[in-house]
Amino acid sequence: MNALLLRDLRLAIRAGGGFGLGLAFFLILATLVPLAVGPRPDLLAPVAPGILWLGALLACLLSLDRIFALDAEDGSLDLLAMAPLPLEGVATTKALAHWITTGLPLALAAGPLSLLLFLSASALPWLILALLVGTPALSWLGTFGAALTVGLRRGSLLLSLLVLPLYIPTLVFGAEVVRRGAAGLPVATPLALLAAITLGCVALLPFATAAALRVNLR
Amino acid sequence: MSVWEYANPRRFMAVSGRLLPWVAGAAALLCATGIVWGLFFTPEDFRMGHSVKIIYIHVPSAFVAINAWFMMLVASLIWLIRRHHVSALAARAAAPIGLVMTVVALLTGAIWGKPMWGTYWAWDPRLTAFLILGLFYLGYIALWSAIEAQDAAADLTSILCLVGTVFAVLSRYAAQFWNQGLHQGASLSLDAEENIADVFWLPLVLAIAGFTLLFLALVLLRTRTEIRRRRLHSLSLKARLA
DSSP: OHHHHHHHHHHHHSTTSOHHHHHHHHHHHHHHHHHHHOSOHHHHHHHHHHHHHHHHHHHHHHTTTHHHHHHHHHTHHHHHHHSSSOHHHHHHHHHHHHIIIIIHHHHHHHHHHHHHTTOOGGGHHHHHHHHHHHHHHHHHHHHHHHHHTTTOTTHHHHHHHHHHHHTHHHHHHHHHHHHHHHHTOOOHHHHHHHHHHHHHHHHHHHHHHHHHHHHHHO | OOGGGGGSHHHHHHHHHHHHHHHHHHHHHHHHHHHHHHHHSSOOBTTTBGGGGGHHHHHHHHHHHHHHHHHHHHHHHHHHHHOOHHHHHHHHHHHHHHHHHHHHHHHHHHHHHHHHHSOSOOOOHHHHHHHHHHHHHHHHHHHHHHOOSHHHHHHHHHHHHHHHHHHHHHHHHHHHHHSOOOSOOOOOOSSOSOOSOHHHHHHHHHHHHHHHHHHHHHHHHHHHHHHHHHHHHHHHHHHHHO
16 A cells, blocks of 8 residues: 555656646636636635635546546556455555645645635634645545546546536535634534545545446456 | 346336336326316415416426435445346436436426525525536436446446435535525425415325326336347347347
């Protein structure tokens, strides 16, 4: 598992791995929104939590189709399937590698970007915490979607259609944490629900992912 | 004699062929009775006036839209556990019908909402959850049509259906958490103290039964079509080999 994780991380960081791509996309989105709706702080501040969460969602989506597609192309996925590591373990490792290369940097980059959108300073810790808690669910769900569409040649469009509806609960609770944080309300309930979704995804989805991979490798 | 015998496509074709005209006839009869009764022979609601009558389309279609997904869930489970092809085909056949019912429920709701709420659309939890259900149907249908290998498609869509059910229900409650409702609460429950008045209730129940039978008839028809299409496919393959 460690070897696979290191290999995936190395592949993602080296040229053409798309490591910086998600971050760049996040930056561009935070730049484009004020250009589209106008630069007034009273306009941007209320929508900032939603925009940042939406940006995280879409940036996460960008790199999903690489999770299994490249491995399926060069045959390493077959090797992984025959390795002593069970496919559930492969799925978990892949999702973890995806989170480390997209979710984690996104959560850390959200701080500076929230300045561009005039998010109130009191909400910033909650934004970073919510992203840290919520983005693993996005990666695990995305890995599941990628496993479903790995056999398809033009799967990436279908992948977004499959995965985005699954992201809805995470988005709702994640944005709610930040909104309540910005308004100074207690955030424990949505944060706990967000954590519950993430933990449920981490615990159960690798089984579904592995089942989908087995079907696609048949 | 067990219910699994109908998993044999030949048995299924024989039985469903005999059943289909009856189910379709009963569906037509009940739909017509319920809707005609509801539209022409019920009093107007004292606050909503004539517009209340769209309930005879709105509620049955919403009922079928939700239960179609659960039927797909059960069929997917049967396919994953017992590998009965008819079951997978029935799940596949139900999806477009469920999608159409979702769209009908949303459209009639919008038409009803304009005079009553003053808006076609509100981000009410029920409305939002229904829209999300429509998205799940879209994803399911898209995945079915994208994969060429039939058994793999059945497997993958079944897995998607299981995971999707969990997240559709989660979304339902997440939406409730996120915004307050404009839609009225349940008024047809069996255990509720106060339901809608009997004059509206009877035709409504008839219409719901009619829509359910209509759904059943359409699923049978579409499953039969799909079985025939597969037979045709295998026959043409055989003919090409010979």
